Amino acid sequence: MPKSLAWMIGGDQGEGIDATGDVFGRVLSRLGYCIYGYRHFSSRIKGGHTNFTVRIAADRVLAPQANVEVLVALTQETIDRNAHLLLPGAPLLADSQLKPVLPDGCEARLVEIPLTQIAREVGAAVVRNMVAVGGSAALFGLPLEAFEAYAREKFERKGETVALQNVEALRRGHAFIEELGLMGRFALPAPRPRERYLMTGNDSLALGALAAGCRIMAAYPITPATDIMENLAGLFPRFGGAVCQMEDELAAITLVIGANYAGARAMTATSGPGFSLMQEGIGLASMAEIPAVVVDTQRVGPSTGMPTKNEQSDLLAAVFGGHGEGQRIVIAPGTAVQAFADGFEAFNLADRYQCPVIVLSDLALAQWLQSVEALPPEGHAIDRGAIVAQEELDRLTGEFERYRLTEDGISPRALPGMPKGQFLATGVEHASSGKVSEAPQNRIAQMEKRSRKLDPLRARPGAIETSHTDDAEVVIVCFGSIVGAVDEAVELLRQDGVRAGRVQVRQLWPMPDVPLAAALRGAGKVLVAEQNATGEMRQLMRIAGLEDDRYRSLLHFDGTLLSPQRVVAAVQELSVKEGV
Amino acid sequence: METVTLQDYKTSEKSWWCPGCGDFGVLAALQKTLVKLGIPPHRVAIVAGIGCSGKMGNYINSYNIHVVHGRTLPSALGVKLANRDLLVIAAGGDGDGFAIGMNHFVHAVRRNIGVKYIVMDNHIYGLTKGQNSPTSDHGQKVKAAPFGNVESPVRPLSLALTAGATYVAQGFSSNQAQLARLIEGAIAHPGFAFVNVLSPCVTYNKINTYDFYKQMLHDLDEDPEYEPDSRGRAIAAVLEREELVTGLIYHDPGSVAYEDALPGFAEEPLAGRDIALEEADFLELLASYR
Numbered sequence A: 001m002p003k004s005l006a007w008m009i010g011g012d013q014g015e016g017i018d019a020t021g022d023v024f025g026r027v028l029s030r031l032g033y034c035i036y037g038y039r040h041f042s043s044r045i046k047g048g049h050t051n052f053t054v055r056i057a058a059d060r061v062l063a064p065q066a067n068v069e070v071l072v073a074l075t076q077e078t079i080d081r082n083a084h085l086l087l088p089g090a091p092l093l094a095d096s097q098l099k100p101v102l103p104d105g106c107e108a109r110l111v112e113i114p115l116t117q118i119a120r121e122v123g124a125a126v127v128r129n130m131v132a133v134g135g136s137a138a139l140f141g142l143p144l145e146a147f148e149a150y151a152r153e154k155f156e157r158k159g160e161t162v163a164l165q166n167v168e169a170l171r172r173g174h175a176f177i178e179e180l181g182l183m184g185r186f187a188l189p190a191p192r193p194r195e196r197y198l199m200t201g202n203d204s205l206a207l208g209a210l211a212a213g214c215r216i217m218a219a220y221p222i223t224p225a226t227d228i229m230e231n232l233a234g235l236f237p238r239f240g241g242a243v244c245q246m247e248d249e250l251a252a253i254t255l256v257i258g259a260n261y262a263g264a265r266a267m268t269a270t271s272g273p274g275f276s277l278m279q280e281g282i283g284l285a286s287m288a289e290i291p292a293v294v295v296d297t298q299r300v301g302p303s304t305g306m307p308t309k310n311e312q313s314d315l316l317a318a319v320f321g322g323h324g325e326g327q328r329i330v331i332a333p334g335t336a337v338q339a340f341a342d343g344f345e346a347f348n349l350a351d352r353y354q355c356p357v358i359v360l361s362d363l364a365l366a367q368w369l370q371s372v373e374a375l376p377p378e379g380h381a382i383d384r385g386a387i388v389a390q391e392e393l394d395r396l397t398g399e400f401e402r403y404r405l406t407e408d409g410i411s412p413r414a415l416p417g418m419p420k421g422q423f424l425a426t427g428v429e430h431a432s433s434g435k436v437s438e439a440p441q442n443r444i445a446q447m448e449k450r451s452r453k454l455d456p457l458r459a460r461p462g463a464i465e466t467s468h469t470d471d472a473e474v475v476i477v478c479f480g481s482i483v484g485a486v487d488e489a490v491e492l493l494r495q496d497g498v499r500a501g502r503v504q505v506r507q508l509w510p511m512p513d514v515p516l517a518a519a520l521r522g523a524g525k526v527l528v529a530e531q532n533a534t535g536e537m538r539q540l541m542r543i544a545g546l547e548d549d550r551y552r553s554l555l556h557f558d559g560t561l562l563s564p565q566r567v568v569a570a571v572q573e574l575s576v577k578e579g580v
Numbered sequence B: 001m002e003t004v005t006l007q008d009y010k011t012s013e014k015s016w017w018c019p020g021c022g023d024f025g026v027l028a029a030l031q032k033t034l035v036k037l038g039i040p041p042h043r044v045a046i047v048a049g050i051g052c053s054g055k056m057g058n059y060i061n062s063y064n065i066h067v068v069h070g071r072t073l074p075s076a077l078g079v080k081l082a083n084r085d086l087l088v089i090a091a092g093g094d095g096d097g098f099a100i101g102m103n104h105f106v107h108a109v110r111r112n113i114g115v116k117y118i119v120m121d122n123h124i125y126g127l128t129k130g131q132n133s134p135t136s137d138h139g140q141k142v143k144a145a146p147f148g149n150v151e152s153p154v155r156p157l158s159l160a161l162t163a164g165a166t167y168v169a170q171g172f173s174s175n176q177a178q179l180a181r182l183i184e185g186a187i188a189h190p191g192f193a194f195v196n197v198l199s200p201c202v203t204y205n206k207i208n209t210y211d212f213y214k215q216m217l218h219d220l221d222e223d224p225e226y227e228p229d230s231r232g233r234a235i236a237a238v239l240e241r242e243e244l245v246t247g248l249i250y251h252d253p254g255s256v257a258y259e260d261a262l263p264g265f266a267e268e269p270l271a272g273r274d275i276a277l278e279e280a281d282f283l284e285l286l287a288s289y290r
């Protein structure tokens, strides 16, 4: 039995492909399966090919599958582009209305199904895709009741008729496949039902931020970050907060800085182009020691790049972007669970270290659906960092020293509204009082203070996460969403007798050099895998002294999701060429 | 009302402005007004831009945040949303507000954010030593435009009026009494209040001098024919006189501030609230992802 099965639906953009994929994935999730749902799409709104794949497994999968077991085609283009993903004999469900033809040499089994016609008979052309879902359920031998129940729940608010039409469409599609004798053509492994949620990294990150007490979100729309803004716009009014859709990212970041300065927890979320615009503001937060949480859901750059494709190429911009030497913290979640944790922890880090915290997400994490088992709000406590007590301000005889030189570099802040705590927060170099100072000794003291405060982070627990490193002859180092592909590759390699391990770098700056060195000490080879062309993480590791003749790079930058097979091949190549 | 004195609003910082700079007058009028209204300094947040004018915050003992060039208004909105009990004053120059920050100006107006915006409009870039600004006159010769300014000036008052501003005033830094009155009106106004101040740069602008303004300005406050209650008449009045007017130009008594219009937005300051999420709420939200 294969580890997982994959189902794909394809058609033109604007034909409800995503919504259909969502229904199929969600019902399977409720049936107890782990889901990874990913899309191929372009920047067009209507027209242009799009497809949605639902990968189904008993245990967690977070990477694309090389082939698909079932393809549902709503257009001939879908067939032409994707039929090669089907193994010989695998069913290709195509709307008969298309008069579909298989590409030359394709050995898939073409199953014509009158999707449009059935939908018309049911009374609503829009339920066409549900006919396909019903047929797909039959192919996998899945209980139709679960789909019916979901359709009733989902379409209830649109009225009885709509709900019934959807249910009828499911039934008719199911019956059609059953009559062809294809019922249960693919047996799924037994599910492991438990409380599970199907969400994207954007979904869970927004929830994490809300749970951390973020109540102000300012942003300018950009793919693939916009869902964070849209999710919070729906949630904040209930909790007294506000989402501000700003005129640009310059406004978004500086609003966030103003709000954090005045004591709220505020965030922004953007992608590459907006992130570039935010750099000056991020520098202000570094200099004036104001907390600020910035989410960068990376996509292919530079410039407009490939806005709907995956890449991890903003890393160096996150760490070193902007002028001057502005201190910041950069963390990178790779799964929806981690996105929740980072969406929460980013605010604690920002308040504790009084600096910008950049959460480096990426398109695949941001947008693709994955199964999540219980997001733990426990284990996360709100920490507002050092805020001066009012009693202390009351006792002051002189002025409040906002940027007092302390041993750990962290100086308690006063929040506007606190009597006797007034100070100047400025992007100009300043003395401990906050007043502008260009004195050389002061410059050195304040610069060192701002740098020193981040030092302990190099050893922060959780800054790296390891798996199978203890006996590993080759360790794959990665960050972000590709951890799913890397983990699957490790599993495949181990089945093949290659002792592979994985290190996921969760905090990219300050580089956790000590735990990283320890985790990599025993490795014969270190493969640094990243979705960019210049090996940005490897460059950072080199700066942190993590480079020797064991290190190699796997660079994947064609915009597609990194597959486990590509990682396996890279490791095998190492072993063949160099003998692990 | 607590007793607040001018001393409470002073800082130990030595003034950096050139002797005679118009910005002294703006600072004095603002401090006087805050004292008159008895607002304690810790309840005031000044968000200043970059420029000579941006030094404003250095000389007032309130909470101050001195941001990056042009981003005065969005930062001020952030401060206001975090703590709506604060009096939030944004202060900057004509370059800060109408060149690099122009985008934000129009949108702050449109949103009607609860921020008082004081622009020290000297029709020049002071801090960078005398380049033309977006309000510089056509033909003005400076080092960066030795053959004269070929561009036409932005008209801040009519711009604000057409963008939907609910409080528009113009002061002159030499006319302290009027300027203080206009700032007081701005503070009382719910929503965005814009006070453009003609504030001469004695070092780099040889055209828009104190004498020039004394001769040219028409005081609408003293004009028995003028009432600041009609947007249309206000636009006509300022355009007719090429904006060489002072006084309260327009005031919408029905103004509703952005923070009051936001759905569900907390009535008490966000800062200082208990921000933890109830577990029941969290689980309910999570359940929507089933």
Ligand SMILES: Cc1ncc(C[n+]2csc(CCOP(=O)(O)OP(=O)(O)O)c2C)c(N)n1
Binding pocket: B050, B051, B052, B053, B054, B069, B092, B093, B094, B095, B096, B097, B120, B122, B124, B125, B126, B127, B128, B133
């Ligand atoms: C992004 C950026 N660009 C340019 C500058 C340089 N700069 C500082 S102040 C200023 C213009 C100031 O003019 P204005 O806002 O009218 O203020 P004034 O000095 O006249 O009061 C410029 C261009 C800067 N600080 N930041």
Ligand code: SF4
Binding pocket: B016, B017, B018, B020, B021, B022, B023, B052, B053, B122, B126, B127, B200, B201, B202, B203, B204
């Ligand atoms: S240069 Fe002009 S604006 Fe700047 S301080 Fe001097 S007089 Fe004032």
Ligand SMILES: [Mg+2]
Binding pocket: B051, B093, B094, B095, B120, B121, B122, B123, B124, B125, B126, B133
């Ligand atoms: Mg100026």
